[in-house]
Amino acid sequence: MNGWIPVLCVLVPLLGACALPFAGKRSPKIRNALALALVAAAFAFSLASLPAALAGEPLAVRVKLPLGLSFGLVADALAVFMALTSSLVAAVIVIYSFGYVREYDNQNEYYMMVVLFIGAMMGLVHTTNLIFLYMFWELSAVCCWRLIGFYREEIAVARANKAYFVTVAGALVMLAGFLGIYAQTGTFDLEAMKGFPLPAWAVVLILFGILSKSATFPLHSWLPDAGVAPSPVTSLLHAAVLVKIGVFAYARLFVGTFVIPEIFALAVPVIAALSALLSAGLALRANDIKRVIAYSTVSQLAFILLGISSGTEEGFVGGLLYILAHAVAKGGLFLCAGIVEHSVHTKDITKMGGLAKRFPLTAIAFALCAASVMGIPPFSGFFAKYLVIDGMLAAGHPLLAAVFIIGAVMTVLYLARLFAKVFLGPPAFPDAKEGTSGMVASVVALAALALLLGLAINLPGSLAALIWEAM
């Protein structure tokens, strides 16, 4: 029986999503409830598979197929960690979008794509086969395309197309890498290829896909442009879940399964450093509230990539904690931006100011989430940043650690500037009213979660340490 939990965790959202439009035709209330129920189901199932993962023998289902395409879903520690993170944040975002998406049309498609996306994420996290990893990867790219183009305006659809091109181009190059591996090992099954030494060109090809999905410097251009999407979408896709796929793939492939040449333990951190600094610089200059936060995401993702690719235990554990902390905090930031933009109808921060008086709860939540992203204790961001820099020093690159400290300083600068420009200073919109109670509640919940995770850091910390042993 236990093998069924991962399968249900993947299939329930995927199949449930197809039923959403029909539920929507009957009544929006049923559809909203069903959407939340599906995401909550995903969370529940991954929670159910946690004890087995902790005990060391993960729940799994495996089907042998020809051509090395054997289908397999394994809920090991890394999978459960990622599944819990993404479905938890997704649940909060779905609650948030009840209030946000209410007055726009084609909501049925919106909820269908969100739940489909979560299903794809669950599948991607649990799969043990390269082709099915690619399958869920592309499915999430399609959901991302439909969601970014939600407003159906000219600019929104153009940006959605751009996001689709960059991510799918990266994915296709990655598929070429997978075919290269298949030519050498004769199978796509990750468990069969554990410990196989990868040639450098295969790693470079796969890195293309990873860097395009996790928006690292050369391939990051689609993420800031995707600000045209509704806030819950940017929060779900570009903060909490979609961008984590690339980093997860790095952990699953290059740390968990394959042995990659030594050069990459230095090359990837250097790329990450470049991306971190550049996007931090851009965040300091951007004037669109969502673009600043998007650049900040690009910069923090470079941090996570650094942690995971440092090759040391501290770095890896720090990277995983960073994924959790960043998903929660950055999700909160985007949602706060959503509330502000939703009621003042402009995204230009130079026109905003003094909103703290009108939006007290949003301002506090924004400040708490920003503190967690800056890495200020007692929030979870601090522990993650501490361990990532520690990992970098353990790997013996003090110079890179210093560069990332500069990145952290710039993070403090641009987030402080953003907070000051939006919430402090002379009041610009005296009669703006805060979003619905659902939206504000979800934002405060995320901020509280960031604080709570900080104080109870040893729960995710021990899970992350366990993942390192399993690697």
Added chain:
Amino acid sequence: MFKTICALLGDPVNPMISMCALPVAGGVLACLSRGRSRGALRMAVALLFGAANLVFALSLYLGGGASGALALGVQGLELRLAVSGIAALMLPFAGLLFLIVAVYAASWFHKREGGGAYMLLLFISLGMLNGALMADNLGVLLFFWEGLLCTLFGLLLIGRRENSKAAVKALALSGTADLILMLGILATARLAGSASMSEIAARPLSADGPGALGCACMLLGAMGKAGAMPFHSWIPEAASDAPAPFLAAFPGSLEKIAGIYLATRIVTDLYEFAPGSPMSLFVMVAGAVTLFFGVAMALIQKDMRRLLSYHAISQVGYMLLGIGTGLPVGIAGGVFHMMNNALYKTGLFVAAGAIEDQTGTTDLHKLGGLRRAMPVTAACFFVCALSIAGVPGTNGFFSKELIFDAALESGTIFYVAALAGAFMTAASFLKLGGAAFFSEARLPQGRRNIREARLGILIPAVLLAALCVLFGAYNALPLQTLIGPALGDAHIHAGWPENGTLVLLSSAVLLLALADHVYGRKKGGGALAAADHIHYAPGIKQAYALAERGLLDPYNWLMAAANGFSAACAWIEGGVTWFYDKAVPGLVTGTGQTLRRFWNGSVSRYLIIAVAGVACICLIFLLAALGEVAP
């Protein structure tokens, strides 16, 4: 009695955890007290929790310190707490000062808005400070250390939401200092192999070679928190924006205690700090620079708050100079000076607060003749001013003499800078005292009937002045009974300094300052203009003009560098966006268009293309036939 309390609370770790949790609980209680009688309620909470915290601290101090660990679960970050040596001393001292400042704040916010939030953040800061002092693991120390950042940002935002420049500046500068500290801590932990200070203290690391990065960064972090240059420029800004109790709490006492505590631990425990080594030179130079430029800026200020905040910066210079020498007498002098400074600086801030509470302003142009209206405040101000100027017999004098002695030994240039600093400190306080208390009353007639400050503010001022006199008169108590055992060498010479020439020199400097004040007063017309002759002297005027425009402010250098870098990034981003939005789509649709023009629909063209295609296929076969193309 104190031991029973410890036993009551179980194992040693428990009181330590409670010392962090207790203040937070107090803060929450203070914040929640609403309604008409909230002022009294907050005063009661402040008294109760401040006293409880002091009792716990004393029990730890008298109990000879304690240590214990709590597995935090994250690799390299287990919560190990150990209270020994200087930390045990600092805890009660901080508790005492906190009690005073809390009472002062409770009475200050009696009528004013924002009291609840202020008390909450103040209590949380105490919790964080206690945690930092008690932490044995460097990571945990950093955890509590950076926590102060949040409360600092929150405190600065109370009351001044319109222009948030000071809060952002404070966050940026202290954030940078804390992140540099993080790098230092990680480098030290990596070098020493373990993150627990007691283990590192067993075999201290050498400060040159690989250890240099760790030591320098940690020292920079400590200095940043203490408020020394180059991380000082937010304090004067905050002085003009933040509520008065904030000045007494943060720049006045808490930050100084934390900063100097860590500097002392680095110098004594973590690293071998040879007196002549480059690292000690680095600290001494920083101390001297802060000392000299801090007081130079203070001299020309016309507002009491900004003047006192600049003095807070320059006093840190003395402490760093003392600790930087690396000599036991210097370190003891530095720590003693920190304790004295905490007392008289907080006293001065409380007195300034009392004046502001009564007159509504701290601008010296409007103040005058308060000697008759507020005699007790004037007396307390007078005692604290004497000790900050270092008049022989006051506690400031004794700690300065120790620092002068150590500075002379390590380099005359530092001694000369210290003396110049003492001269300008004396001159500026003469100006301040004269302008505020002794000149004729210039207050707008609306504020004629000034009465003495309220009791809640007066008692802290009197208490602080009394402590200053106590530390001055009987300086063996702080030196031999408190600091000596804390630093581990009990034979520090208490009482009157035996080096007579130093005493003569410093009293000569004081007399010179008095003469200059009298000369300046006559020349400038009035106590306020006493320092103008220095201010507008030929060479110095331009320097001051530069400082006024903020060109010497490190924050502006940081922001300029950041904006320059982001401009470069924007240029690169422009290139990348051009590639994504223009180059690739243009190329693809361009080839598409040319191909479409080529296939223009005329049948003859199609046939010609087809025949060309056949020719290509024949070519391939020809190559195959000649054996060119192997599989």
Added chain:
Amino acid sequence: MSSILNGIPYVFVAAPLFAFILNNAVPRERMRSHAVALSGGVAALQLAAAILGFALLAASGRGEVRFGLFWSVDAAGAAYLRVNLVSLFLLLCVGFVALASALTAAKTIDDHRCSFANLFMALLLGMNGMLLATDLFTLYVFLEITGTASFVLIAMYKSSKGLEGAFKYLTMSALATIMMLTGLALLFMHTGSLAFADLGAAALSGASGEMDILCYGALALLISGFAIKAGAAPFHSWLPDAHQSADTAVSILLSGIVIKIAGAYGFIVLVELFGDLYAVRLSVAALGVATIAFGALLALVQTHFKRIAAYSSVSQVGYILFGIAAGSPLGLVGALLHVFSHAAFKSTLFSGAAALHEQLGTLDIEQMGGLQKNMPVTGFASVTSFLSAAGVPPFAGFWSKLLILISLWQAGWIGLSAAALGLSILTGAYFLRLQKKVFFGPRNPRWDDVKEIGGTIRASQIVLSAVNLGAGLCFPLVLLYLQSIGLI
């Protein structure tokens, strides 16, 4: 069991013939309304027979089933007809696309219904004949029949001025005829017999061990002839014009299956016979690359819905050529599966075009906009065809492309495999442009009162989308079945 198996091949020839006779025997007035239904019935019958035949033949394990209607098949040198697994699968595809076309024709074709049915049967006979032929000359004869029938179908509904597309198709087919006939003549001259059994690289090399120039020339001409019929890159010029002027039901037939059977099946035969000649496979691969690139690039800049679909067909034929060029059984399986998936998503796209033409009256995508709201079924169907064509995993298109890429990689052509991957991003590009301009973009107020298409076209769209997605989802089962019958 084997009696049924022997009987099945006759269905493919008898059924269309019988329908043709029935269509002309019954008086025109009554036949008019049932003509299209009759052709749909024949297509469905063929589909069912092909599926049953495939299953039985795979189970029975016999290589092929020979049949000669009235004559015994074992006479020496007899040009009999035969059915094997490859031809049965392609017959299945023919039946499937013909059914889809009939469903669309019921709505779009309202005059000349009897003539349409006649030509529909003739086309069916032509294609079935090609698949059943066992020697090159019969293959050529049925190729000509298919060509003529499709030419007439294209030219049927046009006034004299609109004959331009059909005229181009005719001239290009004439060129193909010339080349193929000369090729066949040269081959016949060299080997004396055109039957598949006798031909083969060994036979060609003859005594001297190496090929003489004329045989190379013959093969080159044959390949270019089939290339024209398949609409491969340099020879694809006629396809878009033919599609633009043909009725949508005819377009489904034309691009769904005719270019595959007339063109790609020819290449399958050539590679089967002369596969170990490296030049043959290399030229097919070269054609493949050029086809994908030109097709995709040209599709990117068109403004007429059907021209985009036509160029997309050209581009997808390139992938089929890749599968054939790989030469390995896996490559052949990949190519055949891609024939099926392309048939599925191209028919979806064209039925979408039919729906748009019926409801909007125009197919110029510049004037359309935001139709997803008014025509959700057509919008959804076009998204499934986009995703399946672009090779997005859960759909059938991805799996067949994956098999082709694996076979290419195993055949050693890594560069080509990488090129195929890169070019499939272009496929995504022109479909996304189509989506943006027609369904997904901002709404065009002009079409506010447009309603969704009804009747058989909506049914066919839903069925075809279901096939697209269903084939993709249960592809692992197909893989298991193929492995059980030993094809992979």
Added chain:
Amino acid sequence: MIVAVYICLGFMLAFGVIAIMSDGLITAAITLAVTSAASGVLMYLLGAKWAAAFEISVCSGLVTVIFISAVSLSSGDKTKLPAEYQDSRRTKRLPAVLIVAGAALMCAAALTGFSLPAGDAAQTGLTFGETLWETRQADVWGQMIALITGTAAIVVFFKESENR
């Protein structure tokens, strides 16, 4: 024998060019008939007697009759090609190109020593009837379906549309 072959080839080439070039439909039809007749003679010379018989009777005979009857039945002005199909620029250069191509093919044949097969190629033992019915069964199907397609096509083009 070789000379006769080349003469026939010459005739075919010349009349083919005239057929393409001429504006009048009737002259085109007639010259086309002569071309197919020349090809018939050529086949006979090369020994394919049956093929020659069919070629001359069907292509040059029957087809020409149909062409001429169709042209004469339709009204007078149809004898000239409609204006838009007259591509004056192309007609100038076509003969030169064709003649050069013919010459090139001839010397290519000469170079590669293209030898004509022996006069009476080895006749397979079967008579025409046997080859058609026994060995070429598939061709029977082919011819039958070709006829069907042809009739269906003719029906479409020459019928008044029913409902217009």
